[in-house]
Amino acid sequence: MGVQQTHPRRLALHTSTTFESLSAPQFGALCFRTMENGRPEILLITTRETHRWTIPKGWPIKGLKPHEVVEREAWEEAGIKGKAKKKPYGFYTYLKRLADSRTVTASVEVHALEVKEICLNFPETGQRTLIWLPPIEAALQVPEPQLKELLAGFMANEIGKIGS
Structure with a gap:
């Protein structure tokens, strides 16, 4: 009959399958602008369903980097409108509830995006609230601990060091 496996050992055999089926990659924009005093401000937006503060983000799109x-x-x-850095600024995870009521762990690859233009009419106009805040204040508004760290530690003058 072979070696009897404990319950944790049986579960361990399925760990990679579980994580792969319950995790979802996303890409997020840490949109920033530099004020006249040289200090950065970060854009936060609300989610459409829960109205929590977050950064713009979305699912992978075939054909796009x-x-x-x-x-x-x-x-x-x-x-x-702006130019995002090719190299990620950082990563964070959060629990995402899908339309079918399942919850998955979303892993967000965050890219710094220096704002060149702000348009008043865009596809989701009126569906979200937008706010510009200094990094520390922005960090206080978001619920995800890893995103808090990314925002609190953001310095616009450091972005040049992470590459284009």
Whole structure:
């Protein structure tokens, strides 16, 4: 009959399958602008369903690189036009409730996006609230601990060091 497996050992055999089926990649835009005093401000938007503060983000889009997805999401969700860095600024995870009521762990690859233009009319105009805040204040508004750390530690003058 072989070696009897304990329950944890049986579960361990299925760990990768469980994580793969219950995790979802997303790409997020850390949209920033530099004020006249040289200090950065970060854009936060509300989610459509729960009205929590977050950054623009979305699912992968076939044919687009992650930084291109970030640029598109910033435009669609907040009317922001700018150039996103190709190299990620950081990562965070959160629990995402899907339309079918399942909950998955979303892993968000965050790219810094320097704002070049703010448009008043964009695809999701009126569906979200937008606010510009200094990094520490922005960090206080979001619920996800890892996103809080990314926002609190953001310094616009450091972005040049992470590459284009």
